[in-house]
Every structure is written in C-alpha cells, then in structure tokens.
Amino acid sequence: MIGELIVEFLTELPDFDPKKHKPFGGRYWLGWLGILVNLIIGAFLTFLVGYTLFSIGKGNLAFILIFNLFLIPTTLFWFWRTSRLFKKMWQTTLYNLDNKS
Incomplete structure (x- = not known):
C-alpha cells in the first residue's frame, strides 16, 4: 500500500x-x-x-549565478507540477461532490 502511494506520487x-x-x-x-x-x-x-539573489554582493558571484541558473528553472517547474496536481485534485473533488449520492 505504501509503495503504491509513493509510486503514484512520483508518477x-x-x-x-x-x-x-x-x-x-x-x-x-x-x-x-x-x-x-x-x-x-x-x-x-x-x-x-x-x-541567493540578494546575497550576490557577499559571495562568489560565479557560484551564485550558476546555482541560480539551475534553481530558477527548477522552482518554476516545481510550481507548474504542483498546479497540475492541484487541478487533478480539484477535478476529483468536483467529481466526488457531484456523485456523492
């Protein structure tokens, strides 16, 4: 059961x-x-x-820029993925409310 839930979450x-x-x-x-x-x-x-964007003047600029080149697309992808999951859960909620009887 737990393994099935983990696979469903990841996929x-x-x-x-x-x-x-x-x-x-x-x-x-x-x-x-x-x-x-x-x-x-x-x-x-x-x-x-x-x-990291506000700490640009305090550290190694090359590391911060490379780190943000990886982190910003990852963050945008994460919110896009979360919005898809939210849409799926909202559709499930509406389906369950319509077929509650």
Whole structure:
C-alpha cells in the first residue's frame, strides 16, 4: 500500500477510481497532503532563489549565478507540477461532490 502511494506520487498518476476507493477517503486526503508538501517545498525553493539573489554582493558571484541558473528553472517547474496536481485534485473533488449520492 505504501509503495503504491509513493509510486503514484512520483508518477503523478493517483488512482481515484470510485469502484476501488470511497469518495473523500484516505487516498483523497493524502492527495491534498501531497499538494501541501509540494507548496512547502516550492516556498523553500523560492526562498533559496531570493536569498541567493540578494546575497550576490557577499559571495562568489560565479557560484551564485550558476546555482541560480539551475534553481530558477527548477522552482518554476516545481510550481507548474504542483498546479497540475492541484487541478487533478480539484477535478476529483468536483467529481466526488457531484456523485456523492
């Protein structure tokens, strides 16, 4: 069960089949917890970008620029990935609310 959830989290293919899992069950709330974890990691990456950009005058400029050339696209990709996961969870929520009866 744990391995299945980890694989679904990493591949972004959560299984919300209503025949297998009840609406608003544990898997549903784990999906929202995954979004919360993604937002926390995204906030940390954004903090790192801001911190390194504001510390340009204090350290090795070449290292900071190379680090930010890697970090800025990573942060943008992370938020794009989180938005896709949020959209998927929102669609699941609307589906569960429509078929609650």
